[in-house]
Amino acid sequence: MTVSEKTLEKLYGANAVSMQKARYEAAVKSFEDIYGKADNIRLFSAPGRTEVGGNHTDHNRGCVMAAAVGLDVIAVVSPCKGSIVSIKSEGFPEDVVDISDLEIKENEKNSSAALIRGVAAGFKNAGYDICGFKAYTTSNVLKGSGLSSSAAFEVLIGTIFSHLCNGGKVSAVKIAQIAQYAENAYFGKPSGLMDQMASSVGGFITIDFKNTENPVIDSVSYDFASSGYNLCIVDTKGNHADLTPEYAAIPAEMKSVAKFFGKSELRDITKEQLIENIADVRKVCGDRAVARAFHFFDDNERVGKEAAALRSGDIDGFLKLITESGNSSFKYLQNVFAVKSPEEQGLVMGLYLSENVLCGRGAVRVHGGGFAGTIQAFVPTDLLDTYSETMEKVFGKGSCYKLYIRPVGGTAVN
Structure with a gap:
C-alpha cells in the first residue's frame, strides 16, 4: 500500500x-x-x-x-x-x-x-x-x-x-x-x-x-505555509479538574445580559444598546457579565476582519487582530485563569514569556476554552527555535507543538 x-x-x-x-x-x-x-x-x-x-x-x-x-x-x-x-x-x-x-x-x-x-x-x-x-x-x-x-x-x-x-x-x-x-x-x-x-x-x-x-x-x-510564520500550540500543563463551573459561567453570564433586553442570546442585541443601559445592566447582571458581553460584540466583529485580512494577503493586519482578540479574552472575557485557583496561572506565564520572545512580532493568545491548558502563538520562522526552547524550558519537553495549517x-x- x-x-x-x-x-x-x-x-x-x-x-x-x-x-x-x-x-x-x-x-x-x-x-x-x-x-x-x-x-x-x-x-x-x-x-x-x-x-x-x-x-x-x-x-x-x-x-x-x-x-x-x-x-x-x-x-x-x-x-x-x-x-x-x-x-x-x-x-x-x-x-x-x-x-x-x-x-x-x-x-x-x-x-x-x-x-x-x-x-x-x-x-x-x-x-x-x-x-x-x-x-x-x-x-x-x-x-x-x-x-x-x-x-x-x-x-x-x-x-x-x-x-x-x-x-x-x-x-x-x-x-x-x-x-x-x-x-x-x-x-x-x-x-x-x-x-x-x-x-x-x-x-x-x-x-x-x-x-x-x-x-x-x-x-x-490563504497559503499560510508561505507567510513566514509558524503556528504553535503550547501546553502549559494546567489542571483541568473542576473547571466546568468556570466554562459554564461564560455563556450563562452573556445570556443574562441578553435576557435583560428580553432576548435569548447576545446576537440579538447591540453593543450600543448595552452601553446606553449599562448602569441598570450592571446592577442586574454584574460587572463581569457586562465585560464578557463587550468581548462578545468586539470579537464577533473581529472574525470578519480577520478573514478579510487573510483574503487580501495582509498577514500583519491579521496578526494585529489576533493580538486584539487575545487581549480582549484576557481583560474582558477573563478566561486566562480560574478565579477559584488564582495561584495557578500557567496561561499567564505562557503569554508573558511568549511576548518576551516575540518582542512585538507575530501574535499570541489564549487558545480555546481557556482557564487552563494551551496558548496559541504565531511565531516568525527566525524565532521558532528560540520560542520552542523557551516554552519547553518552562513547561517541559514536548510542550510546544508546531502545527501545519492543512x-x-x-x-x-x-
Whole structure:
C-alpha cells in the first residue's frame, strides 16, 4: 500500500512526508496483524482543528474562525458485507457495532461506539447508504489540547461512510452536521458545530451561527505555509479538574445580559444598546457579565476582519487582530485563569514569556476554552527555535507543538 509523496505533502507539509509515510505503513501493518491481509484496503484521514478567532462567541450565535491542522486521525479500512462495523483504535479496545440497529443506547454514552452508531444513524436519516467495514485507526491529535480529537474521529467515520457506501458524494458540510448530531444525540455532549466543520472542510474557515439551523460557512483561501510564520500550540500543563463551573459561567453570564433586553442570546442585541443601559445592566447582571458581553460584540466583529485580512494577503493586519482578540479574552472575557485557583496561572506565564520572545512580532493568545491548558502563538520562522526552547524550558519537553495549517479536511488518502 503506497501513498504518493505529493498527497502527503499537501496533508502534512513538506517536512513531514517521510515520517507520515512510515506512519501509514505502520498502520497498514497493524491492520493486517489484527484483521489479516486484504486486497481492497482504503486509507482515510480527518484532521484536528485550531480555533483562530471568535473566542467563546459561538454559544451566543456569534461568528468564529477556525483552521484544520496537520495532526489527524488516520484509518486503514477494508469494506465487508453485512452490517457490522469493527474499529480497533490504537490503545483502545475494539468497537464492534451492528449498524442495522441505530437506536440510541444509554449504555454507550460517552463512548466511541456511540459515535460510530450516531454517524451511521445520521447518514441513514439523511437518505444516504451505510455499510459494514473493518478499520484500524491511529491518532496524533493531542488530547486535552483544544484541537478536537473527538470531532476528527467523528468526521473520519463520516468520510469512510461517504466513500465506501456513497461514492464520496456526501458534502463536507453535511458530514460535519452528521458528526455534530452523533456527538449531541448519541455520545451525549452538547457541542457546537465549529469543531466538526473545521475538521471536515479543511483550511481556514469562518462560521456565522446567527441561524443555528443553517450556519453560514465560508472558506478563507490563504497559503499560510508561505507567510513566514509558524503556528504553535503550547501546553502549559494546567489542571483541568473542576473547571466546568468556570466554562459554564461564560455563556450563562452573556445570556443574562441578553435576557435583560428580553432576548435569548447576545446576537440579538447591540453593543450600543448595552452601553446606553449599562448602569441598570450592571446592577442586574454584574460587572463581569457586562465585560464578557463587550468581548462578545468586539470579537464577533473581529472574525470578519480577520478573514478579510487573510483574503487580501495582509498577514500583519491579521496578526494585529489576533493580538486584539487575545487581549480582549484576557481583560474582558477573563478566561486566562480560574478565579477559584488564582495561584495557578500557567496561561499567564505562557503569554508573558511568549511576548518576551516575540518582542512585538507575530501574535499570541489564549487558545480555546481557556482557564487552563494551551496558548496559541504565531511565531516568525527566525524565532521558532528560540520560542520552542523557551516554552519547553518552562513547561517541559514536548510542550510546544508546531502545527501545519492543512488545506484539506476529511479525505480519502489513496
